[in-house]
Amino acid sequence: MLEVQGVSKSFGGVKALSNIELRLEKDERLGLIGPNGSGKTTLLSIIAGTIGSDRGRVSFKGRDITSVSPHKRAKMGIGRTFQIPRPLTSMSVVDNVIIPLMFIRGLHRKELETKSVAMNILSQVGLSTKAEAKPKELTQLQLRKMELARALAGEPELLLLDEVLAGLTSGEADEVLDLLRVLNNDGIGIIMVEHIMRAVMTFSQRIVVLDFGVKIAEGSPSEVSTNPEVLKAYIGE
Amino acid sequence: MAFDLVLESIATGLLVGGFYAALSLGLTISLGLTDIANVAHPAFIFLGAYLALALSQAFHLDPIVSGMVLVLPFYFLGNALYLFYNRAFERRGESSLAGLVLFFGLLILLEVGMASEFGVGLKAIYSPYGSVALNIGPLSLPLRFVYSFVAGVAAVVLLQLFLTKTFQGRAIRAVAQDAQALSLMGAKPATVKLIATGVSMATAALAGGLILAVGPISPYQDRLLIGRVFAVVVLGGSGSVLGTLLGGILLGVSENITTIYLGAGWSLAVSAVILLAVLALRPSGILRR
Amino acid sequence: MKRSRAPLYLVILLSVGVALPIFFKQPYFYFASYIVLEYIALSVAWNLLGGYGGYLNFGTSAFFGVGAYASAYIFNSLRLPVILAIPAGGAMAALLGVLIGYSTLRLRGVYFAIATLAATTLVQSIVLNTPALGSAVGLYIRLPPPPPPYGNLIELLFATLFGVTVVSIALSYWVENSWIGRGLMALRDDEEAAETMGVPTFRLKMFANVLSGFLMGLVGAFYPLYIAYMEPYSTFDLGISFNVFVMTLIGGTGTWQGPVIGGLILGTIQQAASVTITSQYNLAVVAAAMLLFAVLAPGGLKGIFSKFITSRAE
Secondary structure, three states, rough: OEEEEEEEOOOOOOOOEEEEEEEOOOOEEEEEEEEEEEEHHHHHHHHHOOOOOEEEEEOOOOOEEEOHHHHHHHHHOEEEEOOOOOOOOOOOOHHHHHHHHHOOOOOOOOOHHHHHHHHHHHHHHOHHHHHOHHHHHHOHHHHHHHHHHHHOOOOOOEEEEEEOOOOHHHHHHHHHHHHHHHHHHHOOOEEOOOHHHHHHHHHHOOOEEEEEEEEEEEEEHHHOOOHHHHHHHHHHH | OOHHHHHHHHHHHHHHHHHHHHHHHHHHHHHHHOOOOOOOOOOOOOOHHHHHHHHHHHOOOHHHHHHOEEEOHHHHHHHHHHHHHHHHHHEEEEEEEHHHHHHHHHHHHHHHHHHHHHHHOOOOOOOOOOOOOEEOOEEEHHHHHHHHHHHHHHHHHHHHEEEEHHHHHHHHHHHHOOHHHHHHHOOOHHHHHHHHHHHHHHHHHHHHHHHHHHOOHHHHHHHHHHHHHHHHHHHHHOOOHHHHHHHHHHHHHHHHHHHHHHHHHHHHHHHHHHHHHHHEEEEEEEOOO | OHHHHHHHHHHHHHHHHHHHHHOOOOOHHHHHHHHHHHHHHHHHHHHHHHHOOOOOOOOOHHHHHHHHHHHHEEEEEOOHHHHHHHHHHHHHHHHHHHHHHHHHHOHHHHHHHHHHHHHHHHHHHHHHHHHHHOOOOEEOOOOOOOOOOOOHHHHHHHHHHHHHHHHHHHHHHHHHOHHHHHHHHHHOOHHHHHHHHOOOHHHHHHHHHHHHHHHHHHHHHHHHHHHHHHHHHHHHOOHHHHHHHHHHHHOOOOOOOHHHHHHHHHHHHHHHHOOOOOHHHHHHHHHHHHHHHHHOOHHHHHHHHHHHHHHHHH
């Protein structure tokens, strides 16, 4: 479903990504890990379209989307959450969710109908009680759930998660992981960037490891966790 | 078109370019490195020019020297400006767009202040080289432009050295790219921006002295600078000091060539056209990748 | 159901504006309130992109002036009917909006702001260098006689501008409550996040910018008829841009009521005090007021009013 070929990106003099190859099959759960600064968020942003790559190609569902703008990619079925939640601060939680409903699903007209769809999504993630609240009143966990709800509103086929579990208690993290498993069961492919090893290792079917912008390992969780290159990258010499 | 005229045009354009570069240094630092859109920068330059005028009249100083004297006080002025900006906007998490409000207001206030304090008429300072020209072959180069060119280039070089060789300078460049790298260096972003804004304002002082050296001043002339300064910054790449020199020269030469073919009235249009064209095609400028 | 009554309000309001000058004969009132109407309309137009979208246009006078000079050239120099000149003024300003928009709306907001600032000087220098537009000397406008029942030209101008203002407000109301407005507000809050939610940010910004520019040019197109003698320094004055900006800020950005309140209050105060826009005293006071509001009350007067209402309700 997703193919990333030969993607490289530099910022000023710093090479963030070098010649990255990545594939994702439909419904797959891929974990993307690596030490800080390894380029994981950059890669997600390139797939989502908010950053352009210097070289390389990104294809989605057989189409070359390398120069396609982010909002069009969202309409094609790519959803993403941000490392630090980025709520639309002037709008209530439910209005936040209504935006992708309007613009990705095209539900412009019937206001009541759109709102009930939004409420539906909010109950899926467990935010129904906070529907009319403003983002500044939400806890970290609730903000992340809202990010997720917004991504879901677009009916994505590919979900890009950037450290969606960061800062959550272990109970809260489990809550989110269960939700993600349900979504994956419904047919959504997931690329999860994470630092919380326990979570990403148990959740993912396949792992890709980046270090300093280069892919250093790929395989099943057990293969990767015993890979000496990976251990060296994390623990150092 | 007489070859001599074109050649002189290009040569003068080069000199003016160095002058424009000096005027734009402050903005390239502030916009490019600290992400503070100080649209009032041209007004501050004129503030510097008027203060330099007062100094020159009181102490019989050369205008460029007066400008240099004002560098340190303006550095502190820049610090004060940053502190206010930080308290009023940055702390609140407002986007840099909200800060534009502040600077637009400052632009108007400064203009009005200068107009009521110094009057709207043209004011000039007499300097011994004011009407003297340097004659090199067929070219006649006004000395005041030569001196401001030299001062401008010197400022560019000094600033470049500051940004590449000193700790504070490298910190300023780092704060633009990576807050993490900055903290690894052991510097706080707010302190770095404080210094950067100070440096930016300090260049305005020198620029004010150059403006005074080059010709008579009046408070609303800053509007003639706005388009030019931004054109230079955008041409050279926001944040690149050397790029500013290149951009300034490109602008200066283009303006002069336009003047001899279309007349002086169109020279202002050149910077606007360049600005829009560069923004439309290569927003990262010529020197920056 | 509020929505079905809105067209009725509109018609009533328009009728009032059109009929008033027929019955109430007081030229000074119309001369003064014309300026206030101008500012309300300009502020409402400004708010479309500035308040809803968060992209600040510092070159209102450029759009206004383009409309004014285009209109003047068409009916004054080309001797074509005024009825053609007015929309042409709007169209020219819209074109300016397209030009600036294409160059800068894909970039961060600060570049748009700068470009609009530079555009003012550019357009002004074009006029200064074009003898057909009067250069620095200015243009003397041949004023057409007003059709009855209006006795004075100013009465007709008032009525027409009143109509334009009401229509602008209606447009603003419509945009605010439509998907366009929602998209603009989303991108104002967080442009990158909005894109990932499917909001076509560039297209929406262009729409708001071009509509805003068109309305500003439309308002400007009437100006030559009002002022009778037009020159580039006061037409393109930065003070106009600044005034519009402050009025919207004080009244409250992001709502259709804000610019109306701000324009009405600040405009009336300036007229009552008989201060000209460019007078130094006026500018300084306005600038200070703006800074105060920006720092202390970012929601403007409307925000204060809303907070008052909600705190009362608790």
